[in-house]
Amino acid sequence: DAGVTQSPTHLIKTRGQHVTLRCSPISGHKSVSWYQQVLGQGPQFIFQYYEKEERGRGNFPDRFSARQFPNYSSELNVNALLLGDSALYLCASRETVLNEKLFFGSGTQLSVL
Amino acid sequence: AQSVTQPDIHITVSEGASLELRCNYSYGATPYLFWYVQSPGQGLQLLLKYFSGDTLVQGIKGFEAEFKRSQSSFNLRKPSVHWSDAAEYFCAVGLNAGKSTFGDGTTLTVKP
Numbered sequence: 001d002a003g004v005t006q007s008p009t010h011l012i013k014t015r016g017q018h019v020t021l022r023c024s025p026i027s028g029h030k031s032v033s034w035y036q037q038v039l040g041q042g043p044q045f046i047f048q049y050y051e052k053e054e055r056g057r058g059n060f061p062d063r064f065s066a067r068q069f070p071n072y073s074s075e076l077n078v079n080a081l082l083l084g085d086s087a088l089y090l091c092a093s094r095e096t097v098l099n100e101k102l103f104f105g106s107g108t109q110l111s112v113l
Numbered sequence: 114a115q116s117v118t119q120p121d122i123h124i125t126v127s128e129g130a131s132l133e134l135r136c137n138y139s140y141g142a143t144p145y146l147f148w149y150v151q152s153p154g155q156g157l158q159l160l161l162k163y164f165s166g167d168t169l170v171q172g173i174k175g176f177e178a179e180f181k182r183s184q185s186s187f188n189l190r191k192p193s194v195h196w197s198d199a200a201e202y203f204c205a206v207g208l209n210a211g212k213s214t215f216g217d218g219t220t221l222t223v224k225p
Contacts, residue, residue, distance in 0.1 A: 004156070033211040042117075042203050042215030043157070056212045090156055094210060100145055100164070102210040104156030 002026070004105035006091050012111045013081050021076040021108045025093030031055075032074040033102070034066055037088040049074055050097045078110075086112045115140045117204050117216035125222040126194050134189040134219050136204030146187040147205040147213060148178055157203065162210070163187065174198070199223045 005024045013019050025032050031050040035043035045058040049068035063079045072093075078085055088107040094100075118137045126132050138146070145164045149157040161172025168180040178189045187204060201220050207213035 031211055035215075040217070042205075042217045045212050045214065048211040050211075058212075092156075092211070097209060097211065100162055100210045101159055102213075104149075104158070106154065106156045 004091055004093050004103050006089075006105040006108050008108060009106070010109045010111075012113060014113050015081055015083060017081050017112075019078050019081060019110060021078075021089050021091075021110070023074045023076070023091030023093075023105060025072050025074070025091075026103055029093035029095050029103070030072050031094050031097050031099075032068055032072065033092045033094075034074070034076050035090040035092065036060075037090055037107070039087070043090055046076070048097075055097060081112045083112050086110060115144070115206055115214045117206055117214055119202075119204055119216035119219050121219045122217075123220045123222065125224060127224045128196050129193050132189075132191045132194045132198070132221070134202050134204075134221070136187045136189065136216060138185055138187065138204070138206045140185075140206050142208065144206040144208060145210060145213075146178075146180060147207075147210065148172065148176070148187070148189045149203045149205060149215075150174075151201045151203065151218075153200075160189070160202075194221075194223055196223045196225065 033048045034046040037043040047066040048056040052068045068074045090107045092102045092104045116139045148160040205213040205215045
């Protein structure tokens with residue numbers, strides 16, 4: 001069975017640009033969470049979605065947005081990129097919001113120059 | 114506000130030796146507690162979790178963790194470390210797995 005897949009795996013952008021990161025959850029998983037992991041730090045929660053509705057948002061500016069599609073895949077969008085947005089962006093899925101086993105993808109490494 | 118502290122940034126142990134990774138947390142309510150492992154270039158894998166019940170929790174790969182409410186700690190242990198255990202380990206807390214607060218991790222090096 002396929003795990004959580006994220007695309008692209010690596011991305012280079014310049015300041016001020018926009019980026020879209022994509023995530024396909026494990027088949028049957030309806031909840032997706034996004035995390036940002038800056039080098040040398042632990043992951044920081046950005047968004048959680050369940051059944052296409054936002055179920056939580058971390059302490060990130062409005063430049064960060066996300067959505068979940070009817071097939072439960074998800075996109076994370078970041079506008080007006082800053083150098084500090086350079087990080088590994090991790091997507092994780094689970095069957096429902098009541099299930100406490102979270103499965104992570106390998107992430108998208110974003111570099112902002 | 115919730116927070117997680119992993120006091121040891123880097124730990125080195127010899128193969129076959131025992132391991133304990135420390136985790137202290139601050140949280141208003143009784144949270145879920147998790148330990149994850151991350152190998153280079155990989156996402157995180159759940160080792161074990163705790164919410165209630167027996168305070169000694171068994172996980173995958175021979176790991177266990179003990180919850181101590183009085184110390185707000187959730188330390189991870191393994192009796193005998195294998196070279197393949199070399200990785201970064203993260204402790205996390207939250208009211209649910211999808212919105213967890215993570216510590217900054219402990220990097221484990223295993224000496225032959």
